Amino acid sequence: MARGEIIAGLDIGTTKTCAVIAASGPDGLEIIGIGEAPSTGMRKGVVTDLEETVRAIEAATEKAERMAGVHVSHVYVGVTGEHIQSTNNRGVVAVSGDDREVIAADVKRVVDASKIINLAADRQIIHALPRHYTIDGQDGVTDPLGMSGSRLEVDTHIITGGATFIANVLKCVHRAGLEPAGIVFEPLASSAATLLSEEKHVGCVLLDIGGGTTDIAVFANGGVIHSATIPVGGNILSNDIALGLKTTAAEAENVKRTYGSGLTRPDEAEQTFHVKTLDGRSTREVTSAQLRAIVLPRVLEMFRLAKSNIVERLPRDQVLSEVVITGGGAHLRGIETTAAEIFGLPVRIGVPATIAGLTDSVKQPEYATAVGLVLFGPRGEAAPHLNGRTGGTAFAKLWTWFTSIWN
Numbered sequence: 001m002a003r004g005e006i007i008a009g010l011d012i013g014t015t016k017t018c019a020v021i022a023a024s025g026p027d028g029l030e031i032i033g034i035g036e037a038p039s040t041g042m043r044k045g046v047v048t049d050l051e052e053t054v055r056a057i058e059a060a061t062e063k064a065e066r067m068a069g070v071h072v073s074h075v076y077v078g079v080t081g082e083h084i085q086s087t088n089n090r091g092v093v094a095v096s097g098d099d100r101e102v103i104a105a106d107v108k109r110v111v112d113a114s115k116i117i118n119l120a121a122d123r124q125i126i127h128a129l130p131r132h133y134t135i136d137g138q139d140g141v142t143d144p145l146g147m148s149g150s151r152l153e154v155d156t157h158i159i160t161g162g163a164t165f166i167a168n169v170l171k172c173v174h175r176a177g178l179e180p181a182g183i184v185f186e187p188l189a190s191s192a193a194t195l196l197s198e199e200k201h202v203g204c205v206l207l208d209i210g211g212g213t214t215d216i217a218v219f220a221n222g223g224v225i226h227s228a229t230i231p232v233g234g235n236i237l238s239n240d241i242a243l244g245l246k247t248t249a250a251e252a253e254n255v256k257r258t259y260g261s262g263l264t265r266p267d268e269a270e271q272t273f274h275v276k277t278l279d280g281r282s283t284r285e286v287t288s289a290q291l292r293a294i295v296l297p298r299v300l301e302m303f304r305l306a307k308s309n310i311v312e313r314l315p316r317d318q319v320l321s322e323v324v325i326t327g328g329g330a331h332l333r334g335i336e337t338t339a340a341e342i343f344g345l346p347v348r349i350g351v352p353a354t355i356a357g358l359t360d361s362v363k364q365p366e367y368a369t370a371v372g373l374v375l376f377g378p379r380g381e382a383a384p385h386l387n388g389r390t391g392g393t394a395f396a397k398l399w400t401w402f403t404s405i406w407n
C-alpha cells in the first residue's frame with residue numbers, strides 16, 4: 001500500500017449509513033474521517049428505497065470527506081442479508097514449475113479451483129477465504145509460497161450472495177457518485193476491526209448485532225470456518241417494548257437504551273420508571289420486572305438462534321473459546337451475561353481497536369463494520385497472508401465484474 005493512499009469504507013445498515021476514510025501513513029493505516037446518516041431505505045441488508053439509500057450514502061460520505069479534507073471516489077461496500085450463504089470447500093492443483101516451488105500463480109489457481117461449487121445462476125461468490133493449505137499431504141500450511149511440493153491443496157470458506165440484492169446495493173453506491181472498490185460480507189469487516197489475531201487462532205465467535213440482522217463469523221486457527229446472517233437484530237426488541245408497554249417507537253427505543261433488559265445483576269434492586277402513553281399526553285408506571293419479561297425472552301431467542309446456526313455447521317469436536325459481541329445491539333445493558341449463559345463461553349464487547357486515528361466517539365461497537373471495511377477491504381478475496389501479492393489480479397477481476405453489472 002503506497003504512503004498517503006486513501007481507502008474508504010461504506011456500511012449501509014438498517015439504522016444508519018456510515019462512511020469511514022483512512023489514509024496510509026508511516027505507521028500504517030489511520031482513520032482520518034467518519035460520517036454518519038440515518039438509513040431509511042435499507043432493511044436487513046436489502047434496498048427497500050433506492051432514493052433514500054442514495055441520499056444516506058451521499059450525506060454520510062460528504063461528512064466523512066469534510067472531516068478528512070479529501071475527496072473519495074472508490075469505497076469498499078459492506079453487504080449482508082438473508083441472501084448470503086456460506087460453505088467450506090477444497091481445491092487441488094499440481095504445482096506448475098519444474099523446480100516444484102509454489103509460486104503466487106499456483107496459490108491463485110488453487111483458490112480458484114476451490115471456487116468450483118454448484119452455484120445457481122442468480123448467485124455469485126463474494127469471498128473465497130483460504131483457511132489453510134496442504135502440500136503433498138502436509139496440512140496446516142498457512143503460507144505455501146516458496147515451499148516445495150507437487151500437489152497443492154487449499155481449504156477455503158466460500159461466501160456467496162444473491163446477485164440481484166448485491167446489484168441493487170451497488171446501484172445506490174454508483175448513483176451516489178462512488179465506485180465500489182470491492183464488496184465485503186459485513187461480519188468479516190467487523191471482525192477485522194475488533195478481533196485480535198490470538199482470538200482468531202484459539203477459536204471465537206463474532207456476533208454483530210445490528211438493527212435488522214445479527215451477522216455471525218466464526219474463526220479457528222486464524223481463518224473463518226463459518227459465517228451467516230440471521231434476520232433478527234436490536235430493532236425487534238424496541239418493537240416488542242412498544243407493543244408490550246403500549247408506547248411509541250421512539251419512547252420504546254429510549255426505554256431500551258436506558259434500562260436495557262431490566263435488571264442485569266441479581267443484586268440490583270427492582271426499579272420503577274415512567275413510560276409515555278401512545279398519545280404522549282401522560283405516562284404509565286412500569287417496573288424493571290415488566291421490562292425484563294418483554295426483552296429477555298427475545299434476547300435469549302436471538303442467542304439460541306445464533307448458537308444453533310453455529311452448532312449445526314461446525315464439526316462436533318470444534319473448540320471455541322470466546323464470544324465477541326459488536327454492532328449497536330452490543331450496548332444493551334446486561335447482554336454479556338445473557339450471551340454467556342446461552343453460549344457457555346466468556347463474552348466480551350468488541351469495539352474497533354485495531355487501527356490508529358480512532359477517537360473515543362468512533363471506538364463504539366456500531367462502527368465496527370465501517371472501520372473494518374477499510375482494513376479488510378483492500379485484502380479483497382485473498383487471505384491476509386496473500387495481502388499485496390495477488391491484490392492487483394483480484395481487483396482487476398472485481399472491476400470487470402462490477403462494470404459488467406452496469407452495462
Ligand SMILES: Nc1ncnc2c1ncn2[C@@H]1O[C@H](COP(=O)(O)OP(=O)(O)OP(=O)(O)O)[C@@H](O)[C@H]1O
Binds near residue numbers: 012014235331332
Ligand atoms: N444503548 C443501547 N442499548 C440497546 N440497544 C442499542 C443501544 N444503542 C443502539 N442500540 C441498538 O443498536 C441497533 C443499531 O445497531 P447498528 O448501528 O450496528 O445497526 P445497523 O448497522 O444500522 O443495522 P444492520 O447491521 O442490522 O443493517 C439498533 O437496534 C439500536 O436500537
Ligand SMILES: [Mg+2]
Binds near residue numbers: 014211
Ligand atoms: Mg450493521
